[in-house]
Amino acid sequence: MVTGCSVLLAVGVAGHGLLPRLPGRLSSLAETLLPWSALTVPVLVAVALLRRAPVAAVVALLVPAVAWLTVFGGILVDKSSPGGDLTVVSHNVNQANPDPAGTARSLLAAGADVLALEELSPATAPAYERVLADAYPYHFQQGTVGLWSVHPLRDARAVPIMPWTRAMRATVDAPGGRLAVYVAHLPSVRVGLSGFTARARDEALDLLVAEVRAEPERRVVVMGDLNGSTDDRALRPLTDRLVSAQTEAGAGFGFTWPARLPAVRIDQILLGGVRAASAWTLPATASDHLPVAARILLPPEPGP
Numbered sequence: 001m002v003t004g005c006s007v008l009l010a011v012g013v014a015g016h017g018l019l020p021r022l023p024g025r026l027s028s029l030a031e032t033l034l035p036w037s038a039l040t041v042p043v044l045v046a047v048a049l050l051r052r053a054p055v056a057a058v059v060a061l062l063v064p065a066v067a068w069l070t071v072f073g074g075i076l077v078d079k080s081s082p083g084g085d086l087t088v089v090s091h092n093v094n095q096a097n098p099d100p101a102g103t104a105r106s107l108l109a110a111g112a113d114v115l116a117l118e119e120l121s122p123a124t125a126p127a128y129e130r131v132l133a134d135a136y137p138y139h140f141q142q143g144t145v146g147l148w149s150v151h152p153l154r155d156a157r158a159v160p161i162m163p164w165t166r167a168m169r170a171t172v173d174a175p176g177g178r179l180a181v182y183v184a185h186l187p188s189v190r191v192g193l194s195g196f197t198a199r200a201r202d203e204a205l206d207l208l209v210a211e212v213r214a215e216p217e218r219r220v221v222v223m224g225d226l227n228g229s230t231d232d233r234a235l236r237p238l239t240d241r242l243v244s245a246q247t248e249a250g251a252g253f254g255f256t257w258p259a260r261l262p263a264v265r266i267d268q269i270l271l272g273g274v275r276a277a278s279a280w281t282l283p284a285t286a287s288d289h290l291p292v293a294a295r296i297l298l299p300p301e302p303g304p
Contacts, residue, residue, distance in 0.1 A: 125141060135150070138153045161204040252279070
C-alpha cells in the first residue's frame with residue numbers, strides 16, 4: 001500500500017499537467033498546493049517504518065522526492081543576476097488595511113519605477129495618493145486598481161473583466177522604450193462542499209487573456225493578485241503566453257499569501273517580450289499579502 005501510494009504521488013507531481021480535470025475544479029486546487037506535496041513523504045516513510053517494511057520506506061523516500069525535485073528543484077535555485085532596466089512592484093494592499101500611509105511608505109523604500117496596487121478603496125486610496133505623489137508624478141487609478149510610475153503613462157484605461165473595475169492597462173514610456181502594463185485583481189477563490197469555487201476567477205481570466213492577446217505592444221507586463229499559482233492549469237491561457245518573473249529570475253517559491261505565514265504565491269509578475277534579471281518578495285506591510293517585485297530587462301525596440 002505504501003509503495004503504491006508513493007508511486008501515485010510521484011506520478012501526480014511529475015505529471016500533474018496531464019491529469020484529467022477533476023469535478024469541482026479540484027485539479028486547480030491540487031496544483032495550487034502542489035509544492036506542499038513534499039510533506040506527504042515523511043508520512044509515507046513513517047507508515048512504512050511502523051509496518052517494518054524497509055524497502056517500502058526507501059521507495060517512499062526516493063521516488064516522490066525525485067519527482068518533486070524534478071518539478072521544483074530548479075525553482076529553489078537563485079536565478080537572479082545583476083542589472084536590469086526597470087523595477088516593477090505589485091501589491092494587494094488589502095481594502096481593510098489599517099495603515100495605508102505606512103504601507104505606502106514601505107513600498108517607497110523598494111524604489112520601484114512602476115508600482116501597481118490592488119484592493120484600493122475610497123477610504124484608503126487618498127492616503128496612497130498623498131504619500132506616493134512626490135515620488136511618482138504619473139498616476140492612474142480605476143476602481144480598485146491603480147498604477148504609479150516615474151515615467152509617463154499613455155493610453156491608460158480600465159480593462160472590463162468584471163461588472164466593477166478590477167483591472168487596468170497603460171503604456172509606460174520608459175527610457176528603454178514603450179511597455180504595456182496590465183494591473184489585475186482576479187476574483188477570489190474558495191474551497192467549499194462543491195469543490196474549488198473558481199468559476200468567477202476563470203471567467204475574468206478569460207477576458208483578461210483576450211485583452212493581452214490583442215495587445216499591440218510587443219513588450220508586456222501583467223501583474224497583480226491573480227488568485228492562482230502559475231502551476232494552476234486554469235492560468236495556462238496566460239502563463240503559456242507570459243513568463244513568471246519569479247520562476248525565471250527568483251530564488252524559491254516566493255509565496256505571498258497569507259502574509260504572516262505565506263503558503264501560496266497568488267500575486268504574480270508575468271512578462272512577455274522582456275526578461276527578468278531578478279525577482280523577489282518585499283517585507284510585509286499592514287496587508288494580508290506580501291508585495292512582489294522584479295527587475296526587468298528591456299530589449300531594444302525593433303527598428304522601423
